[in-house]
Amino acid sequence: MDYALEVEKLNFAYEEELTLKDISFNIKKGEFISIIGPNGSGKSTLLKNISNIYSPQSGSIKIYNNDIKKYGTRELAKNIALVPQDTIISYNFSVLDIVLMGRFSHLNRFEKEREEDFKIVYEALKKTNTFHLKDRNIDEISGGERQRVIIARALAQEPKIIFLDEPTSHLDINHQMELLNLLKILNKERKTTIILVIHDINLACRYSDKIILMNNGEIVSIGTPKEVVTRKNIEKTYGLNIIVEENPYTDSIYIVPLSLNNYIDQNKKKSRIHVIAGGGTGGEILSKLEEKGYNISIGVINIGDSDWQLGRKLSLNIIDEKPFSEISDKAFKENMKAIEKSHVVILSSIPYGRGNLKNLEAAYNAIKMGKTVYLVDSYSEYDKFDYIEGKGIEILEKMKRSGLRIINSIDEFLEEGQ
């Protein structure tokens, strides 16, 4: 296999305790890789090991099939370039001088830069939008501009692999996209392998072929964005409750954070709520209950319904029915079982017809069983409630007489502190 980078059983410690523990992975030539993970998980330390700034205590690192330690400085610089997190350059160099330094590995000792070198350097300056700064002193430009200049230097180096440590951290959103697009072009056109540390999970998902997720000095997961950025992995590493969505415009996934697990009231996890919804009427109810950490079931709901889709993203317990089909007796019974296990049943403002009348019957059964049943009432008129010749209204009236609690929004329920 054509690997750009092979890491095997790497262990690294700053002091006694290991900061990187038994790290092994391979990167193919021409891949675009993002390393993500919480603060202090070891991302920068890993990047510094694989770019030869630090030497591991044990394990091996191969760049293009050769041990990284066997390369001479010039040879290594032709293969890899590093764009560090904070570049402190306190000398009196111009931007042009700094970017010209990228050419050193292509020149013999004491050889002056050739016309070709200037051409490559000017191109790198233009690509990173820093050409206009070329005569300025490196100390006299902004943090974001300096970051782009260091990236220009890496481009001028024309390496096979570029390592970047949080390259977007000082950049505004426009320059963030511009930089990542530039890296992507480089990656596609020159087959440059890109390995970057990045905090923005959504940008990582959008641009990367693969993602490495780190936690506590170990690799938790490595694979495509879909394989790595899952609810489970993000909860495990960041302690964050998220939904993973698909972005049809960019053909990539992105995450929507709901809540920090630290803030979830653990008592609520025990409190079970059954939701009856459909057609998107349950969106706010489900998201807000999930955010508070309730243990939620939903049903009966048709497969493919938008509330069904949300339920899947939230990994809820779903009692479902075939698409566009009436609720079967089997699904009704399963729904009743979920209701029996719940403390509370919440109904959204969904219209009732032949297909889902059994859900209203189930809610009425719940009241008769002594459960607290809420209706989040945002029906503007009750003729939007009943599409089954009064049968729905009839059950609703019975429920009202038996203690149905009508609220205007799910917030009212949450404020009650249930």
Ligand SMILES: Nc1ncnc2c1ncn2[C@@H]1O[C@H](COP(=O)(O)OP(=O)(O)OP(=O)(O)O)[C@@H](O)[C@H]1O
């Ligand atoms: N020079 C150092 N000496 C000692 N310990 C260090 C040093 N640099 C980092 N560490 C420690 O090593 C661990 C990993 O740090 P590292 O900078 O690799 O994490 P990171 O994932 O890049 O974090 P961040 O997202 O905050 O940049 C942390 O516990 C950190 O405190």
